[in-house]
Amino acid sequence: MESTIQDVLSIVKSPNMTVQQKLIGLGNTSERLFSPIELLGYTEEEMSYLNNQMICDLNEGYALYRPRYIVPDYGVFIEKGCEFLEIDPPKDLDECLDGLLILYTHVPSITSFPVFIGHLDRLMEPFMRDETEDYVKIKRFLNHIDKTITDSFCHADIGPYETTAGKLILKAVMELKNPTPNMTIRYDKDKTSRSFAELAAKSCLLVSKPSFSNDVSYNKDVGDHALCSCYNALPFAGGAYTLLRLRLGTIARAAASLEVLLKELLPEVAGHMLSMMDKRIKFIVEESNFFESSFLQEEGFIDKDNFTAMFAIIGLADAVNAMLIAEGLDETFGQSARGDIIGHQIMQLLEKLVNSHKGQYVERTGGHYLLHAQVGAALHEEDTMNTPAHRVKVGQEPILIDHLKHSAPFHQYFPSGTGDLFAFDQTYVDHPDAVVDIIDGAFSSGYRYITTYMKNTDLIRVTGYLVKKSEVEKLRKNQVVLRDTTVFGMGTDDNNQVFDRKLRQ
Amino acid sequence: MLTLPVHRIIPFSNVEGIGNRTSIFVQGCNANCLYCHNSETIPMTAEGIRNYTVQELLDLIKGNMPFIRGITVSGGEATIYHEFLTELFRDVHKLGLTCYVDTNGFFDRQKIQSLIAETDKFLYDVKGIGEGLKRLCFTDVLLNNDHRAKGFQQRFIETEEHMLNLEHLLTEGRIEELRLVHIKGLYDEKAVVRRIAESLSAYSEIPLKLIRMHVRGLPKERIQFLKGTVPKVSEFDALAKYAKSMGIAKVLTIG
Ligand code: SF4
Numbered sequence: 174m175e176s177t178i179q180d181v182l183s184i185v186k187s188p189n190m191t192v193q194q195k196l197i198g199l200g201n202t203s204e205r206l207f208s209p210i211e212l213l214g215y216t217e218e219e220m221s222y223l224n225n226q227m228i229c230d231l232n233e234g235y236a237l238y239r240p241r242y243i244v245p246d247y248g249v250f251i252e253k254g255c256e257f258l259e260i261d262p263p264k265d266l267d268e269c270l271d272g273l274l275i276l277y278t279h280v281p282s283i284t285s286f287p288v289f290i291g292h293l294d295r296l297m298e299p300f301m302r303d304e305t306e307d308y309v310k311i312k313r314f315l316n317h318i319d320k321t322i323t324d325s326f327c328h329a330d331i332g333p334y335e336t337t338a339g340k341l342i343l344k345a346v347m348e349l350k351n352p353t354p355n356m357t358i359r360y361d362k363d364k365t366s367r368s369f370a371e372l373a374a375k376s377c378l379l380v381s382k383p384s385f386s387n388d389v390s391y392n393k394d395v396g397d398h399a400l401c402s403c404y405n406a407l408p409f410a411g412g413a414y415t416l417l418r419l420r421l422g423t424i425a426r427a428a429a430s431l432e433v434l435l436k437e438l439l440p441e442v443a444g445h446m447l448s449m450m451d452k453r454i455k456f457i458v459e460e461s462n463f464f465e466s467s468f469l470q471e472e473g474f475i476d477k478d479n480f481t482a483m484f485a486i487i488g489l490a491d492a493v494n495a496m497l498i499a500e501g502l503d504e505t506f507g508q509s510a511r512g513d514i515i516g517h518q519i520m521q522l523l524e525k526l527v528n529s530h531k532g533q534y535v536e537r538t539g540g541h542y543l544l545h546a547q548v549g550a551a552l553h554e555e556d557t558m559n560t561p562a563h564r565v566k567v568g569q570e571p572i573l574i575d576h577l578k579h580s581a582p583f584h585q586y587f588p589s590g591t592g593d594l595f596a597f598d599q600t601y602v603d604h605p606d607a608v609v610d611i612i613d614g615a616f617s618s619g620y621r622y623i624t625t626y627m628k629n630t631d632l633i634r635v636t637g638y639l640v641k642k643s644e645v646e647k648l649r650k651n652q653v654v655l656r657d658t659t660v661f662g663m664g665t666d667d668n669n670q671v672f673d674r675k676l677r678q
Numbered sequence: 679m680l681t682l683p684v685h686r687i688i689p690f691s692n693v694e695g696i697g698n699r700t701s702i703f704v705q706g707c708n709a710n711c712l713y714c715h716n717s718e719t720i721p722m723t724a725e726g727i728r729n730y731t732v733q734e735l736l737d738l739i740k741g742n743m744p745f746i747r748g749i750t751v752s753g754g755e756a757t758i759y760h761e762f763l764t765e766l767f768r769d770v771h772k773l774g775l776t777c778y779v780d781t782n783g784f785f786d787r788q789k790i791q792s793l794i795a796e797t798d799k800f801l802y803d804v805k806g807i808g809e810g811l812k813r814l815c816f817t818d819v820l821l822n823n824d825h826r827a828k829g830f831q832q833r834f835i836e837t838e839e840h841m842l843n844l845e846h847l848l849t850e851g852r853i854e855e856l857r858l859v860h861i862k863g864l865y866d867e868k869a870v871v872r873r874i875a876e877s878l879s880a881y882s883e884i885p886l887k888l889i890r891m892h893v894r895g896l897p898k899e900r901i902q903f904l905k906g907t908v909p910k911v912s913e914f915d916a917l918a919k920y921a922k923s924m925g926i927a928k929v930l931t932i933g
Contacts, residue, residue, distance in 0.1 A: 574689045574742055600692055607692035607699075614698075614745030 174223075174232065176205040189653050193323070197285050204234025212236060213452045219445045226555040227424045228446050229487075230417050233283060237415070237453060238461045241283040241483075244399045245474040246410040247291040250276060251299070257468035266300035266307055270314040277322065280469070282402075286324045289401035289412075290354055294331045294339035301337045311338070312345035319351035323655050325639045328401045332358040333388050335369035343376045343383070350632055352639040356383035357400040357622075362613055364388070374605035374612070377625050378597060381632050381639055384624035387616045394588040395538075403548055404622050405590040408537050411479020413589070415453045417446050418547045419484075421519065422491025422559040431496050431515060435522055443484075443523060447530045450482050450542060458534050481538040483589050484527050485547035488559030489516055490566045507565030507579055516563065520586045546583075546591030562591055577611070581618035592622035599627065680762045681729035685719045685754065689742050694750035695778040695801055695854050700742050702735070704754040708784050708827065709815040711805065712903050713861060713891050719754040732766050739770060748776030750801070757785040760793040767796035778854065782815070783840030784830070799854035800847055804840070804874060806858075806865030811835055814864040845877050853884055860914055860933070861891040862907045867917055875924035882927035890914040890933025 184190070184198045209215040212235050222228045233241065249255075250272055254262040258279065263269035273291065280287035301307055318327065331339045346356065358365070358373045373383050386400050397409040407413050424442055428434035457463060464470045464477045493506040493515045506512045524544060532542050546562035560566045563583040570576055573595065580593050601608055608625060615623050626632075631642050644654045683705040691701040706722040707714075714720065730738075739749055749770060751763060756779045767777040776798040782805055787794070805815050811834060812820060819827045833839040847853050856874060860867065878884055891908055893901045909917070914933055921929045 572689065574745060577745060604692035606697045607690070610698035610747050611690070611745050614743070617744045 174205065175208060175235075176202045178206075189648070189651055191323075191653060191655070200285070201232060201234055204236045204238075205232065207235050209235040213449075213456055215449060215452065216445075219449050222442055222445050225423075226553065227420055227427070227442050228417060228449070229420055229553070229555075230449075233415060233417075233453075237457045239281040239283075239463050240412050240414045240457060240480060241416055242288050242401055242405060242407055242412040243280055243282050243469070243475060244289045244401050244407050244409055244412040244479075245276075245280055245287075245291075245469055247273060247276065247296055247474070249472060249474050251296060253472070255468070256472055263300070266297065266302065266310055269297060269300050270310060274314070274317060274321075277318070282326075284324045284326050286322045286327055288326050288328055288405075289399055289407075290318065290322075290327060290329050292330045292399065293342055294336045297338035297342075298336045301341075304337065304341065307338075308341045308344065311341050312349065315342070315345050315354070316349055316351065319349065319353040320655075322353055325352040325355055326402045327354045328403075329354040329356050330359055330400050331356065331383060332369070332373075333361045333364040335366040339369065340372065343372050346382060347376050347379055350380050352632060352641055355403070355639060357386050357404065358383040359388040359391075359400070360385045360612070360616070361388040362616075367609070370609045370612075371605040374608040374625070375602060378602050378605070378608065378627050379630065381624070381626040381630065384592065384594075384622060385612050385616075387621045390616075390619075390621055391588075395543075400590075400622075403590070404592045404624075405483070405545065406621070407589060408479045408481060410473075410475050411477075411481070411537060412475065413543075414457050414480055414482045414534075415450055416483040416485050416545065416547070417450055417453075418545075419443060419446060419486045419523075420488050420555060420559045421486050422488030422495065423555055425488075425492035425495040426558070428495075428499075430499055431518070434492075434496065435518060439519070439522055440526060443526045446484065447527070447532075447542070450484065451532060454482055454532065454534055477534070479537050481535045481589070482532060482542045483545040483547075484523075484542045485545040486523065486563075487547050487556070487561055489519065489546075489563040489583075490560040490569075491558055492516075492519060494566070505566065505569045507569050507576065508571045513579060513582075516583065520563070520583065524586050543589035544587050545589040546587045548592075562587075564593065573611075577615055577618065577620075581615065581620050584619050584621040587621065590622065592624060593620070594624040594626065596628045597625050599629070601625075602627065679731055680765065681731055682735065682759055682762045682766070683723060683727050683729050684735075685716075685724075685727060687738065690745065691750065694752060694780060695748070695799060697747040698745060699778070700739055700746050700749045702749060702751045704751060704756055704759055706758060707754040707782075708758055708819070709755065709782055709805070710817055710819050711782075711815045712813070712817065712864075712900060712907075713859060713893070713896070714900070715895065716754070717897060717900065732762065732769060735766055736769050736773075739775070740773065743773065743775070746775065748778060748798070750778040750780060752780035752801075755782055755784065757781050757790050757793065760785075760790040764792045764796050767793070771796070783843050784815075784834055785843065786833075787839075787843050787846060794847070794850070794852065797852060800852050801855050801857065802844055802847065802853055803857045803859075804844065804870065806861075806870055807838055807841060807873060808865050808869075809835060810864035814861065841873060841877070848877060848881055848884075853881070855885050855887055857887045857889060859889045859891050860909050860917055861904075862909050862913070864907065868920060871917065871921045871926075872924055875921065875926050878926055885928035885930050886921060886926050887930045887932060888914070888918050888921060890931075892933065 180202045184195050254260050260272050263272050277287045282288045391406045395406050398406050399409050428438050469475045490506040493512045496515050497504050527544050531540050548561035648654050685703040685705040688701040691699050694701045705727045707720045770777050778799045779797050780801040782803050893904050918929050918931045
C-alpha cells in the first residue's frame, strides 16, 4: 500500500513503539511513498489485485534497496575474517562469537535484522575447548542476540550432525527460553544421532525450538541451503529478493465454481503476481545498487547468483472450504476427501503456472521462482479469512494421525518452505522418543518441516516465529514491548486463534 | 475365525513402552483389582465392544505406519487372548514393527509359550505378594471360581507363580519395565520391593515405575473399599527411597 506523509507523523507520535521500531517504521513508510506504477511500472490491473487484497505484498515497499531475505555464508568470516569491518579471522571462541555479533549488525533484510545468523554449531565447533567455559560463552552470545535482534524472524540452524557445540546450544536455548533466535535442526536420520534428535525434540517441546527440517528433501530440491526467517529454505550464500503472496481464500470467495477458479481467476491473479515479482527483482538488481555497494557481495558472504524469489500462498483451507460450500458439501478442509482433491488441484495448477514462468536473475533455481507456503505476519483483516499456508483451520483439525496423513502430500509443492506445527501434552516431555518417531514418520511421508510445542508454555510458536504470550498481553494493554514480532503474534492470534490449536494426546 | 474383543484403540501412545506406539486395550481381565482404573475392561464382554479379526487389526495398524514403531496390547489382561495375539504378532512383525504386552503376570507360562516367543517386550505390573492379593486382585474372581481363576489361590498366592513368571521373562530379556502400584495394607510393601530388587539385581537397565495409588476418577463402590489404603506422600517417598537403597538402579516415581 502507498503511504502518505501523514503516516510518517503518526509513527513519530506513536505511544507504544520504541525509537528503534519507529526508525524502522519510518524507513518502510518512505519506501512506500512512491507510486509503484511510476517507480516499478506496475499496471493498473496489477494494482487492482493489490487493492482488492487477492495479492498481498506484506508492505514490502516499492523503493526496494535490499533483498528481502539474505543468507550469508558466515564461514567466510571464520576463514578470512572481514576486510570491510577490519576483523581478523577468529582464533578462539571469543573472537568467533564477537565477530559474528559484529557481522549481524551489518546483515540487512526486510526486517532490517538478519533473518539468518548461521549454522551456529558448524561455526563454533572448531573452537570448542572446555565445555563448562564454552557453555557460558554460548549462552551469553545467544542471550545477546535475543536482546539486540529484536525480531524473531532471525533464524539459526544446527545439525544434521551431533556436535559438542550443537548440544551446548540446545542446553542454552532450553535455559534461556528466549524467542530469538528462531532455530531449526537440519535432520537426517542417517546423519543425526538419535540422542541428539531426542534432545532437540525435548527442547522443541519445552521452548518451541528447534523445529525439524527434512534435510534430505531440501538438499534435493534447493541444493546448498539454509533455513531462515520462519522456515524458509533458501539458497546458501544468497537468499530471496522478494515475497508476494496470493490470498487463496479471498480469491476463491470471488469464484462461483471450482471451474471458474481454476480456469479463469487463479491463472489471471497468479500471472499478475508473477509480473509484479519480475518488476521488483529488476529494480533491486538493476537500480538499487545493492550488490554493487555491499561488502557481503564484495567479500563472498553472498553471491548475487544465489538469489531467488518466493511465490507464496496463504488460505488454501479457506479456498477449499469455499469450494466445498459451492459444491453443496457440508465438509471442511482437513477432514474431507473431496477437499483434499480440490486442494491438490489448486496447488498443481499454481505449481504449473510458477514453473512455466521464466524469471530473470534467478538462474540458481533454474530460472524459476519458488513456491512458498506463507504463514503469517500481516495485520490486515482479510487475513482473518485466510488460514496460514495450507494448514487446516484451527478448530477443524482431525486427530493427529489423520492430520499428518492429510498434510504430508501438500508439503511437496513448496520447495522454499512450509511447515506444520502440533501442540503436545506434558507427557511427551518425558518421551521425546515418541516425538522423534512421529517426525521420522512425517518425513518419510513427504513432510519438509515440522515443529511441536507444549500448550502451557509462555513461549509459543505463532505460525513460523516465536512470541511470548506474556508480551502479547502487555501489548494488548498498549504497553511498549521489545520485539516487533509481538505485534504480528497478537494480530495472528486475533485473526486465527492460534493460541487455541488442538492439543495432541 | 479367532477374534479379539477390543475395548479401545489409541493410535498414538507414548506411555506404553518405548517410542510412539498404537495401543490396543482388550476387553476382559482375569483379575479384579480394587484400584483398577480401567474397570470397564474387566468383564469379558460389554456393550459397544468390537470384535476384530487379525486381518482387521493388521489393516488398522498398517494405517498408522510409518508414524509408529510398534504396538502394545494392554487391557484388561492381554495374555488371556494368547492364541489370537500370537497370530497377530507374527503378522505385525512382518511389517517391521515391535509387539509389546502389558500384563499383570497372572498367566500360565506353559500355556502362553508361543505368545511369549512372539512378544518383544513385556510391561510387567507387579501386583504384590501374599494373602492380601486375595482382596486386592481376586475379590469376586476367587469366589466365583470362574474358569479363568482356576487354581489362582494355589498358583499366585501360595506359589507366587507371577513372580516366577517375571523372573523367567527377565532371563529371556523380555522385560521393558516393571510397575508397582503402592497401596497400603494389602501386602508387605517392603517385602515386595525387596523381592523386585532381587529379581532386578542383574538387570540394572530395567526401570521400576512406582505409582502412588490414587482414587481420582474411580467408581464410588471402589472408592469405598479403598478407605485407608492411599499412602501418604511421605510414605510413598520413603518406599521409593527404600527401593533405591535395595539396589534398584532406576526408580521412576509417579504420584
Ligand atoms: S489387572 Fe489391570 S485391568 Fe485387570 S483388574 Fe487389575 S488393574 Fe484392572
